[in-house]
Amino acid sequence: DIVMTQTPLSLSVTPGQPASISCKSSQSLLHSDGKTYLSWYLQKPGQSPQLLIYEVSNRFSGVPDRFSGSGSGTDFTLKISRVEAEDVGVYYCMQSIQLPLTFGGGTKVEIK
């Protein structure tokens, strides 16, 4: 199984300031089709996860442009350019290049 490792475990951010989350996979997520299957999800308190970013850097429909993803191979980053109060929750990275789908342990983002 591919192991996904996220850091940090938690972040406390002042509104309007940037935030960054790292995700590393134990194997390359680059598929033979040329795409890299790394996604980011946000689970807001009391809710189910919602897709933010897919294939490393593609924002899902309706996701604000303050969210961006980058990386390649085994190293990936989610950045929030200016954190807002509604961004609180737990962020997960996920690989979907092979089954079982595996998730990072999560990064809890809170507002200072």
Next chain:
Amino acid sequence: EVQLVESGGNLVQPGGSLRLSCAASGFTFSSYWMHWVRQVPGKGLVWVSRINTDGSSTRYADSVKGRFTISRDSAKNTLYLQMNSLRVEDTAVYYCARVLGYRVEFWGQGTQVTVSS
């Protein structure tokens, strides 16, 4: 609007069975692969199972293989997870999720399964 509504979660004794349902609406259910993912409250996400569009291909996590069965009924726009020989460690919130390509796009709100004597 895409909607996935899980049901069937309950308190069950170890060794018991449950069948979870996931009612889909707002999209052509028969065109999408579907997954089940579970989460112990306060903990991380764990993939459980996957089914293709016509139900002819299924896959399971090692931890549930031989005990759980995923299926679907396109006439009813419903995904199922039959869970047998339940263990305490199966206690979790179970989410169904819609897949497009390699991305898990939409998740239901989840249903709580508690296995305890």
